[in-house]
Amino acid sequence: MSKAEIKIHERTAGWLTQDEYxxxxxxxxxxxxxxxxxxxxxxxxLQEAPFSSKVLxxxxxxxxxxxxxLDIAEKNWKLNPRDRMGLLLSCCKDCIGAVSVYEVKEEQK
Numbered sequence: 001m002s003k004a005e006i007k008i009h010e011r012t013a014g015w016l017t018q019d020e021y022x023x024x025x026x027x028x029x030x031x032x033x034x035x036x037x038x039x040x041x042x043x044x045x046l047q048e049a050p051f052s053s054k055v056l057x058x059x060x061x062x063x064x065x066x067x068x069x070l071d072i073a074e075k076n077w078k079l080n081p082r083d084r085m086g087l088l089l090s091c092c093k094d095c096i097g098a099v100s101v102y103e104v105k106e107e108q109k
Contacts, residue, residue: 001017001018001019002017002018002085002086002089002103003015003016003017003018003103003104004016004017004085004088004089004101004102004103004104005101005102005103005104006025006040006099006100006101007099007100007101007102008038008040008098008099009098010100011031011034012028012030012031013027013028013031013037013040013099014026014027014028014031014040015028015104016057016060016088016101018056018085021052021054022052022053022054022055023052023053023054023055023056023057023060023085024050024051024052024053025040025044025050025051025057025060026049026050026051027046027047027048029048032046032048040059040099041059043057043058043059044057044059055084056084056085056088060088060101061084061088063088063095063099063101064084064087064088073087073090088101089101089103
């Protein structure tokens with residue numbers, strides 16, 4: 001199972017996981033209590049219930065680089081282009097915009 005901490009403006013907004021059933025995103029309960037909390041995307045509105053999908057949510061998939069930049073990442077870090085979660089965790093710590101993705105290591109889970 002892979003797990004990522006999703007941050008908005010350097011605040012933990014939620015958690016993205018991948019398991020044998022697909023992908024799951026849930027907002028952190030403390031983040032939902034903040035008066036100025038904002039949704040990660042329009043397709044993932046603020047709510048307590050988790051979101052689930054068999055494929056990586058389009059918002060997160062859209063953060064992964066494309067073209068020559070993806071080619072460089074795949075070759076330099078020996079990444080599988082079909083492993084969307086692996087690409088997201090490797091390439092999206094410092095994205096353009098408010099959202100960033102940080103891998104949660106096994107001992108941190």
